[in-house]
Amino acid sequence: MAETVLRKGLDVQGYLEREGSLARVPHAFRPVVAVARDRLLGLFGPRLHSAYLYGSIPRGTARVGRSDLDLLVALHEEPTDADREAARALDTALDKEFPEIDGAGTLLHSRARLLSEAETYDLGWFVACLCTPLLGDDLAEYLPRYRPDSRLARETNGDLALLLPRWRERISRAGDSEEALRPLVRFMSRHLVRTGFTLVMPRWNGWTSDLTEMAEAFGAYYPRRAAQMRAAAVRGYAPRGDRDALMSYVDDLGPWLAEEYRRVHGVKAPRPD
Structure with missing residues (x-):
């Protein structure tokens, strides 16, 4: 019987695997990740549902001084303009304080939007497959599995x-x-x-x-x-x-x-x- 050859990024059932993990974060980037986590808690407190890393840092492929820090935050309610301004200020501060990164960017969305039917195959897929949990309850538990269709x-x-x-x-x-x-x-x-x-x-x-x-x-x-x-x-x-x-x-x-x-x-x- 011929052995089935799986494409990269798929599990044995043909579903997309989640990429990245905290264990893969390179040593040089762990301090900025730790500070970002603590500051997100300080900024949003009980309004924060969960936070995630994505991009090259949790994939373990980041380059010191050339890669950016990518974050996604899920709030219990819709983010306000003040929330977005606070996130931009956080990004600017992290970029200035940590020469290991070349910029930072934080996406803000509500839990409801990320789990909405309209976003199931866009933002929902993004969280479930491309984001690494950093804080809170992982929304991937409430989302379907995905195929590359x-x-x-x-x-x-x-x-x-x-x-x-x-x-x-x-x-x-x-x-x-x-x-x-x-x-x-x-x-x-x-x-x-x-x-x-x-x-x-x-x-x-x-x-x-x-x-x-x-x-x-x-x-x-x-x-x-x-x-x-x-x-x-x-x-x-x-x-x-x-x-x-x-x-x-x-x-x-x-x-x-x-x-x-x-x-x-x-x-x-x-x-x-």
């Missing part, structure tokens, strides 16, 4: 066409400032590579968060666009304030990818504002 592809990244006009505005506001353009290059490069990967994810039948692997998986199905996606993966890891690259995203690669995504998987269901 077309529904998951559509509901995670099927909104690129809506994002592109906003990206163009952000590029325009950044002008020619290296300091302003660099984070846009990192963010947009990563977003496009991940969207390209989820476009082919059901055919590839697996999961990876490695940008290089994502670009290679995409290129196997779209060889004419492979070089562009590989270049975006490189910029996602080592960004420079390249305005021409950003314009190529919103004028060429992005519109093509949005249309191909619509053709293959459809458009993401509308969400409340």
